[in-house]
Amino acid sequence: AQSVTQLGSHVSVSEGALVLLRCNYSSSVPPYLFWYVQYPNQGLQLLLKYTTGATLVKGINGFEAEFKKSETSFHLTKPSAHMSDAAEYFCAVLSSYKLIFGSGTRLLVRP
Amino acid sequence: EAGVAQSPRYKIIEKRQSVAFWCNPISGHATLYWYQQILGQGPKLLIQFQNNGVVDDSQLPKDRFSAERLKGVDSTLKIQPAKLEDSAVYLCASSSRGGYTFGSGTRLTVV
Numbered sequence: 001a002q003s004v005t006q007l008g009s010h011v012s013v014s015e016g017a018l019v020l021l022r023c024n025y026s027s028s029v030p031p032y033l034f035w036y037v038q039y040p041n042q043g044l045q046l047l048l049k050y051t052t053g054a055t056l057v058k059g060i061n062g063f064e065a066e067f068k069k070s071e072t073s074f075h076l077t078k079p080s081a082h083m084s085d086a087a088e089y090f091c092a093v094l095s096s097y098k099l100i101f102g103s104g105t106r107l108l109v110r111p
Numbered sequence: 112e113a114g115v116a117q118s119p120r121y122k123i124i125e126k127r128q129s130v131a132f133w134c135n136p137i138s139g140h141a142t143l144y145w146y147q148q149i150l151g152q153g154p155k156l157l158i159q160f161q162n163n164g165v166v167d168d169s170q171l172p173k174d175r176f177s178a179e180r181l182k183g184v185d186s187t188l189k190i191q192p193a194k195l196e197d198s199a200v201y202l203c204a205s206s207s208r209g210g211y212t213f214g215s216g217t218r219l220t221v222v
Contacts, residue, residue: 009151032209043115043202043213044154051209090153097142098167099204099211101153 002027002095004074006102014110019063019078021105023091026072032094033074035065038104039087047089050074061085081109113137115214117203123220129191132217136185136205140212142166143180145188146202148216154202160186193221 007022025031032051036044048059055067065076074091086109091102116135124130136143141162146154157176159167162183171178175194180186190197200216 006153034211036213041215041218043215044204045213046211092153096167097206098144098156098159099154100156103153104151 002029002031002093002100004033004091004093004100004102006091006105008105009103010106010108012108012110013081015083016080019076019081019085019107021076021089021091021107023065023074023076023102024072025074025091025093027093027095033065033067034092034094034099035059035063035074035076036090036092036101037061037087038090044090047076081107083109083111085109115203115205115212117201117214117217119217120215121218121220123222124193126195126221127192129189130193130219131187131189132201132203132219134186134188134203134214136203137207137212140205140207141183142206143186144204144206144211145178145186146204148200148202150199157188157201190219193219195221197221 003026005024034049035047048057050057050067058064063078090104092099143160145157148154157171158178160180178188198221200218202216203214
């Protein structure tokens, strides 16, 4: 079965610092991978997705992620954190037309 | 395009009572999903519909949960009777051609 593991339930960074949220996947076939963001009391918003092709994927709000098959990873990065980035982030893998989510990482941004 | 609509936004009930949630997907989206998101966890798939047929309900606690999608459009999820551990956000999503859109969810509190 396909699955994703997010390392670190909480990540705290200073405003302007690099954001790195980690996601590793387990899949027997080439995976389709996603990152979603969830603000308080809201639904899930797609940040970016990897299907095929270029391994560096750019998303909304300055986020990007790199698919690394050798490391089975799909880490999410942003060069400079903004206060508005504080939210919960979920990595997901597509399995039989269903999204399977990780446990999430809460990003805290310190002023 | 209109998003995925869910109602109510919030619901508080006592244990052993029943509750129902409603979801109206994006027009034309054949696939509809219900997810349960317990506080501090990632969303967990409860049931997947393709048009008005069930594709996957393996994670649905069928002794107390039921769902239907009459006419292949909107859907209802019911819990009867509710338990304390059912307190969660219930997210509805719909998809078409690889794009997944989530509603804002219904936050259920069972007291």
